[in-house]
Amino acid sequence: MPDNRSEAVKSTNSPTSNPTLLAWVDEMAKLTKPDRIVWCDGSEEEKQRLTKEAVDKGILIPLNSEKRPGCYLHRSDPNDVARTEHLTFVCTRAKEAAGPNNNWMDPKEGYAKLGKLFDGSMKGRTMYVIPYLMGPAGSPFSKVGIEITDSVYVVLNMQLMTRMGRIALAALGDSSNDFNRGLHCTLDLDPEKRFICHFPEDNTIWSIGSGYGGNALLGKKCLALRIASFLGREEGWLAEHMLILGAEDPQGKKHYVVAAFPSACGKTNFAMMVPPARFKGWKITTMGDDIAWLRIGKDGRLWAVNPENGYFGVAPGTNTKTNPNAMASIAHNAIFTNVAMTKDGDVWWEGKDGEPPTELTDWRGQPWTPAAKTPAAHPNSRFTAPMRNNPILSEHADDPQGVPISAIIFGGRRATTVPLVMQSFNWAHGVYLGATMGSETTAAAAGQVGLVRRDPMAMLPFCGYDMGDYFGHWLKIQHRLADPPPIFLVNWFRKSPEGKFLWPGYGENMRVLAWILARAQGTAGAGETPLGWVPRAGDLDVTGLDLTPEQVRQATAIDLTEWGSELESQGELFTKLERTLPPTIRLERELLMARLRN
Ligand code: OXD
Ligand code: MN
Numbered sequence: 001m002p003d004n005r006s007e008a009v010k011s012t013n014s015p016t017s018n019p020t021l022l023a024w025v026d027e028m029a030k031l032t033k034p035d036r037i038v039w040c041d042g043s044e045e046e047k048q049r050l051t052k053e054a055v056d057k058g059i060l061i062p063l064n065s066e067k068r069p070g071c072y073l074h075r076s077d078p079n080d081v082a083r084t085e086h087l088t089f090v091c092t093r094a095k096e097a098a099g100p101n102n103n104w105m106d107p108k109e110g111y112a113k114l115g116k117l118f119d120g121s122m123k124g125r126t127m128y129v130i131p132y133l134m135g136p137a138g139s140p141f142s143k144v145g146i147e148i149t150d151s152v153y154v155v156l157n158m159q160l161m162t163r164m165g166r167i168a169l170a171a172l173g174d175s176s177n178d179f180n181r182g183l184h185c186t187l188d189l190d191p192e193k194r195f196i197c198h199f200p201e202d203n204t205i206w207s208i209g210s211g212y213g214g215n216a217l218l219g220k221k222c223l224a225l226r227i228a229s230f231l232g233r234e235e236g237w238l239a240e241h242m243l244i245l246g247a248e249d250p251q252g253k254k255h256y257v258v259a260a261f262p263s264a265c266g267k268t269n270f271a272m273m274v275p276p277a278r279f280k281g282w283k284i285t286t287m288g289d290d291i292a293w294l295r296i297g298k299d300g301r302l303w304a305v306n307p308e309n310g311y312f313g314v315a316p317g318t319n320t321k322t323n324p325n326a327m328a329s330i331a332h333n334a335i336f337t338n339v340a341m342t343k344d345g346d347v348w349w350e351g352k353d354g355e356p357p358t359e360l361t362d363w364r365g366q367p368w369t370p371a372a373k374t375p376a377a378h379p380n381s382r383f384t385a386p387m388r389n390n391p392i393l394s395e396h397a398d399d400p401q402g403v404p405i406s407a408i409i410f411g412g413r414r415a416t417t418v419p420l421v422m423q424s425f426n427w428a429h430g431v432y433l434g435a436t437m438g439s440e441t442t443a444a445a446a447g448q449v450g451l452v453r454r455d456p457m458a459m460l461p462f463c464g465y466d467m468g469d470y471f472g473h474w475l476k477i478q479h480r481l482a483d484p485p486p487i488f489l490v491n492w493f494r495k496s497p498e499g500k501f502l503w504p505g506y507g508e509n510m511r512v513l514a515w516i517l518a519r520a521q522g523t524a525g526a527g528e529t530p531l532g533w534v535p536r537a538g539d540l541d542v543t544g545l546d547l548t549p550e551q552v553r554q555a556t557a558i559d560l561t562e563w564g565s566e567l568e569s570q571g572e573l574f575t576k577l578e579r580t581l582p583p584t585i586r587l588e589r590e591l592l593m594a595r596l597r598n
Contacts, residue, residue, distance in 0.1 A: 015039050032183075051156060089196065091199045100577060129147075134163075182207070241291065242458075258405055260409070263461075300482025332389065407517065417565075419494070454573040471582050
């Protein structure tokens with residue numbers, strides 16, 4: 001009997017007459033052979049319908065409707081709980097274009113290899129077509145993506161994380177072919193058949209075998225960082241792994257900063273920070289907590305837009321003290337992934353408020369008590385929440401132009417060496433500090449946790465092209481900036497020799513931010529060291545902080561011997577990127593080495 005399935009799916013009602021889009025969806029349907037096609041419109045009615053379907057199939061578990069109205073829990077396959085960097089590929093025609101920082105696959109091989117896996121992969125399943133917009137509607141900087149997926153969990157997450165449905169089709173229009181083509185299928189979640197392939201030259205992403213956020217919500221890491229960084233280089237802008245926050249001082253003066261930290265290093269907490277009592281009258285607002293698209297405005301300033309519409313945050317450690325605004329954001333209409341569940345249908349994770357309940361269901365669905373040897377929530381358990389739930393959401397979150405940036409911050413998770421804060425001497429030195437940033441690995445990616453690795457600008461897993469060229473692109477950006485924002489390096493995670501954190505972090509980071517903003521305006525002092533400008537005693541406001549002067553000294557100290565070893569260990573990165581490393585970056589290191597030897 002002839003297989004007329006693709007004929008049947010073709011007749012499904014589609015909400016667009018865009019011929020390129022229709023032809024592509026048809027082609028993907030012929031490949032994956034779904035039983036039915038559903039075009040997502042992003043409506044509330046659709047959300048209710050798909051949520052019910054997900055609940056009926058056990059994909060979502062409803063939570064206590066009084067404690068967490070509109071909230072659901074999802075439990076992943078235990079082997080699919082984090083990004084899989086070793087299975088993530090950049091497929092450019094020339095291997096060199098992807099650079100030594102990426103796994104590379106020939107595009108022909110990529111399409112052929114994954115094509116075999118996609119062939120018939122949606123038989124018996126529904127194929128959802130998700131039109132989505134990264135960035136505010138009406139912004140010349142926004143990008144349209146279409147994600148085809150077999151996962152209702154992906155649809156419901158994309159609904160929270162992006163501007164999805166009709167709004168995106170309207171932005172695309174009836175004739176444009178300028179959209180990202182994303183094809184995703186969970187298949188059978190077999191890690192042996194898991195690949196996340198990017199084809200930046202075709203504005204295409206094929207992801208198979210995983211339902212995990214960073215692998216499956218294609219608008220986020222795949223489009224807004226890997227593909228966008230590639231496009232940004234061609235088009236003269238930057239796609240960065242950065243939060244964007246606004247800070248208004250008691251006099252009503254507003255500034256915006258961007259900050260790049262690796263995954264699970266506190267971007268969401270910093271972006272939603274509550275200033276301590278000492279900083280009464282200051283107001284922090286959140287533009288974004290993970291990704292910034294940076295362009296040079298007509299005024300020669302750097303402007304930032306958050307392409308996302310929601311938060312996909314790390315749950316463990318989040319509580320009403322560390323991040324009350326995140327807690328408010330997840331109070332209703334949120335999806336939780338791999339957290340624990342209380343007896344009365346609420347959520348729990350390590351580091352949530354109060355003592356652990358005496359009985360829980362852990363992230364795998366097993367009974368759990370505090371005597372258990374394993375955590376109740378997965379260390380990379382997540383919440384997905386609409387940004388509109390955030391009580392301190394910036395009034396510019398939907399502004400098509402974004403916000404002008406006064407300072408750029410880079411930061412890693414480092415137990416030693418890197419001081420609390422340091423300002424670069426100039427743009428090139430700042431690019432060098434970002435480029436050579438090291439950080440301890442976290443549970444956000446599969447693999448060992450706690451190893452220091454170089455994570456340039458927190459973009460190691462996300463830069464869609466050669467990292468040396470990326471540094472070159474950053475350096476070139478300066479030429480078009482009338483007044484480049486100052487660049488800073490921070491470290492909230494330094495520890496004493498006894499292994500205790502030296503800095504309280506969270507809201508107290510406001511003290512560091514206040515110094516950074518004052519430096520940006522030329523109103524705060526600093527001392528020069530061979531490494532950069534640092535706050536001297538008295539420059540950083542530590543009034544009311546529960547730390548001894550010795551603790552503050554230790555948190556801010558620069559040990560030149562430790563920096564000697566740090567520079568040594570940067571050597572590996574320089575060797576790896578040798579082919580394209582800009583001479584400026586090499587010279588910055590040599591200059592620094594010479595200063596340390598003096
Ligand atoms: C994220 C990540 O999910 O960086 O934001 O892994
Ligand atoms: Mn991230």
